[in-house]
Amino acid sequence: MEHTLYFVGSERFVQLLNHIYWRQKGAFDLAEDLYDTWVAFAVEEGIFRYEIGVQSGEAGFADVVLCPPGVPFRRAAITPLTFHYLQFSASREEAAELLPPAGRSLINDTKRLASTYAYLRQASEENDLPSELWKNHLLMDLWQLFQLERRQSRLKERKFTEDVLMAEAAVLLEEQAGETVSLQELAHRLALSPVQLTRRFREAFQETPSDYLKAVRLKKARSLLAASTLTLAQIAERCGYENGFYLSRVFSKAMGVSPSEYRRRSRV
Known part of the structure; x- marks a missing residue:
């Protein structure tokens, strides 16, 4: 059988x-x-x-x-x-x-x-x-x-910080990158105000939580564009973006090329 x-x-x-x-x-x-x-x-x-x-x-x-x-x-x-x-x-x-x-x-x-x-x-x-x-x-x-x-x-590749709470914040942002992330909810979970979280995170990593989250999402999007046949809408869903159009706009502005062009170049 x-x-x-x-x-x-x-x-x-x-x-x-x-x-x-x-x-x-x-x-x-x-x-x-x-x-x-x-x-x-x-x-x-x-x-x-x-x-x-x-x-x-x-x-x-x-x-x-x-x-x-x-x-x-x-x-x-x-x-x-x-x-x-x-x-x-x-x-x-x-x-x-x-x-x-x-x-x-x-x-x-x-x-x-x-x-x-x-x-x-x-x-x-x-x-x-x-x-x-x-x-x-x-x-x-x-x-x-x-x-x-x-x-x-x-x-190990992540920027080192002695601020344990901000290291936890970075891990949470990576884990939730495929979802809708609320800065207010993240700050509440860490017993901070949104202003305190943003200030401490910037001191620890030289960028805001929003910028860090964007970098994580774009890295995942690049990986999926290069290694899968997922549509842009499917990639957007997995990377925490509302739709493929919005992902395309963010991706093109950050990378200097469209998602379709990035995928084409990755497969040459």
Whole structure:
């Protein structure tokens, strides 16, 4: 019996289609393949060379190599390879927010990663519904771990401030960037007046909360324009803007090019 599995949460879903655990594979049967679904090679041991579109390099332990649907995947083992072959489906739009970029992504938390791999090994020969659900959960764990580390990396890039309350304000603005944000409500949550919040935030980050929020929203809009096929109206909704027309006006003024032109240039 074929099981259809979905991970649902925050309007995101991934369906695991196939999982194979390969041990000490000295060479790939096919030097190049083309898949109609997403495919990931999660390496436990060994090194292999890959080429996916314009992305190329070598991957080893703690690397996850991701190939999108319809893109040629060239590969060659350099040393005997032990890895998890993970084939799954995901919508293009949600994949743009959830999955790593095509090519190699490094997972830094190797202890957590090794635990996930161990559970995948244990379940690799099981095909009953509970096991398939468990493996789907473990696949999602890989992507959630990647997202967690990416968020932590972004936090490190943020301007440092010794004002703990303003650091919290910045985090709240980032978390709520896709929604309607009220400066008054944010100030109330931090037990400040709007004037106090604006003054302290400017002292901490050399910009107002509104300017900071705008920068966060535009960064997300640029990412979605470059990596997804979402319409401008859909991007506007995800970035906290009323409609695509307003986003286009703000984007064009800030970036010097229209959203459509930015998308075109990003895909050259």
